[in-house]
Amino acid sequence: MEITPAHYTVLSAALFSIGVIGVLVRRNVIIIFMAIELMLNAVNINLVAHARYLENLAGQVFVVFVIAVAAAEAAVGLGILLAFFRNKETVNIDEMNIMRW
Amino acid sequence: MLDTIVIPVLKIAVLLNAVLVAVTFMVLLERKVIAWAQSRLGPMRVGPYGVLQAIADPIKLLVKEDIRPVRADPMLFTLAPILSLVPALVVFAVVPFGGDELFYVTDINVGLLFIISVTSIGVYGIILAGWASNSKYPLLASLRASAQLISYEIAVTMTLVSVILTAGTLSMVGIVEAQQQSGLWFGFVQPVAFVLVFIGGLAETNRAPFDLPEAEQELTGGFHTEYSGMRFALFFLAEYANIIVISAVVTILFWGGWLRPFPNVEALAFLDLIPGWIWFFAKMFVFLYIFIWIRATLPRYRYDQLMRLGWKVLIPVAIGNIVLTGVVKVLL
Amino acid sequence: MAEAIAFYTLAVLILGLGVAVITTPKTVHSVVFLVLNFLCVAVLYVVLRAEFLAVIQVLVYAGGIVVLYLFVVMLVNLKRAPEAHEDPRRLARLGLALSGAVLLELAGIVVYSYGRVTPASAPAAAGPLTGAGNTEELGWLLYTDYLIPFEVASVLLLVAMVGAIVLARRES
Structure with a gap:
């Protein structure tokens, strides 16, 4: 039973799809943010696995950047969410439509 | 096998x-x-x-009888004490009590980072305990506690970077060996870092004078007000295990771990008759005693003073220390 | 063999916890599952010999970002259920169909590329990827080949920090 890069790719794809489903189906913005984090993690798994099997550390370097971007995204996203919540008392994405048209 | x-x-x-x-x-x-x-x-x-x-x-x-409030969240109420104890115990996996392989479970090449990151998981126990209790004072206490832990964690991590720069390794055993080679405990090389880590350690273990999360006079006991019996004991086990961890880490990083004083002065070689682990526990005991001594001596900080100390004093000093260490390291 | 056991256990845990994150009705429970998920991913990194990333995953994701989520969940104290209102124009079915399409596409890519990616050496024979110091080599790469992305990332973090403070501050 040898574990090949394909195994990791499948795991990563499945996790990514879970994230996509979360973003498209849930209406609570906090859950949607968390689903986005799941997708970023799926990408990271892929990068680390291939960094190992191709014996090239570039993949790991990119994971560092992805984590940095995820941290920035979480800080700003949650900041926007809190500012919005103060005005409209909701975290439902269907009610966040004041800028839509 | x-x-x-x-x-x-x-x-x-x-x-x-x-x-x-x-x-x-x-x-x-x-x-x-x-x-x-x-x-x-x-x-x-x-x-x-x-x-x-x-x-x-x-x-x-x-x-003792184990009481669970009716309106508490059952899953999180059970999980919180476990989440706070397990990281405190896991950290011991990389703490070396002596130079011989017998005295540590494992020596990994990211040992110090492992300790920092695993202790940062402990904050979940506190936040979730306050939230799951579904009660006013525990929630206030847990918000206070988590803000305090996160703020001081930044200060401690920043400070440890200068120690890592001095030692040139992240392995706990490697850091002690670096002190043996340089012949000086890092406490003498990095006195500022030692003070910062110790203050940060007091704050991260919620000890006096930073015991605001458990301030009995204002919060009726803090984040574990609703806990009783063994669940309550788990929080206390975690707190004291964390104190032991901080003492051990300070001993290893700054006071030479299992090394005798002045490890490369030949005239003091007779001190090697005392085995290394005795040196280690003696030093660790001194810090455990200081933890208690401080609690018996100092009054509690006010919350805004606590936050100001963390963000406006400790973090800038820690960053300055990193820069200074880097400059000295390049010049020497 | 050991790697196979570790992989399958972790894969089941990661996917199960991932499903739990997006299906649990209570937001706080979701956050807890997310933390556990990230811890499992960190263990997977250790299996893949990326110790530094595993530690950073725990430190930054589990110890930092998710604490932020937990804070927001507690601050956003809702008087009514977050999902009570639904936009009548919402196309949830289409959303599910699209996610299914994404899954299919990814599956297609995996099937197509299976066997075409040849590892530089057999993984069983490959020793530790980087010798003793995964951290040193990663740091070396970050400060030489990837210096400019590194600087850009730090500027991004600075901008995010300022932005978060501006957004979260109450107008006085």
Whole structure:
């Protein structure tokens, strides 16, 4: 039973799809943010696995950047969410439509 | 088989039991020392000079009724004490108590980062305990506690970077060996870092003078107000295990771990007759004592003072220390 | 063999916890599952010999970002259920169909590329990827080949920090 890069790719794809489903189906913005984090993690798994099997550390370097971007995204996203919540008392994405048209 | 499974499992079992026993005696020590500081006798009834109080306390907590508030969140209420104890115990996996392989479970090449990151998981226990209790004061206390832990964690991590720069390695054993090579404990090379880490350690373990999360006078007991019996005991085990971790880490990073004083002065070689692990525990005991001493001496900070100290004093000083260390390292 | 056991256990845990994150009705429970998920991913990194990333995953994701989520969940104290209102124009079915399409596409890519990616050496024969110091080599790469992305990332973090403070501050 040898574990090949394909195994990791499948795991990563499945996790990514879970994230996509979360973003498209849930209406609570906090859950949607968390689903986005799941997708970023799926990408990271892929990068680390291939960094190992191709014996090239570039993949790991990119994971560092992805984590940095995820941290920035979480800080700003949650900041926007809190500012919005103060005005409209909701975290439902269907009610966040004041800028839509 | 023997080397990869049996011996590590034995080591882990011995270590975990040793830590838990050490915690019960640490509680006794604390009660005694504080009693002496206040001209009292402390526990005297169980055993000679109250020594067996360390065994009586856990028995009492184990047989006590376990109460769960009706409106608490059952899953998180159960999970919170576990989440706060497990990281405190896991950290011991990379703490070396001596130079020989017998005295540590494992030595990984990211040891110090491992300690920092695993202790940062402990904050979940506190936040979730306050939230799951579904009660006013625990929630306030847990928000306070988590803000405090996160702020001081930044300061401590920043400070440790300068230690890593000085040692040139992240492995705990490697850091002690670096001190042996340079012939100086890093406490003398990095005195500022030592003070910052110790203050940060006090804050991260919620000890006086930073014990705001457990401020009895304002919060009726803090984030574990609604807990009783063994669940309550788990929080206390975690707190005291964390104190032991901080003392051990400070000993390793700044005071030479298992090395004798002035490790490369030949004239003091007779000190090597005392085995390394005795040096280690002696140094660690000094820091455990200082933790208690500070609690008996200093009044509690106000919350805004606590936050100001963390963000406006410790973090800038830590960053300055990194820059200074880097410059000195390049120039030498 | 050991790697296979570790992989399958972790894969089941990661996917199960991932499903739990997006299906649990209570937001706080979701956050807890997310933390556990990230811890499992960190262990997977250790299996893949990326110790530094595993530690950073725990430190930054589990110890930092998710604490932020937990804070927001507690601050956003809702008087009514977050999902009570639904936009009548919402196309949830289409959303599910699209996610299914994404899954299919990814599956297609995996099937197509299976066997075409040849590892530089057999993974069983490959020793530790980087010798003793995964951290040193990663740091070396970050400060030489990837210096400019590194600087850009730090500027991004600075901008995010300022932005978060501006957004979260109450107008006085």
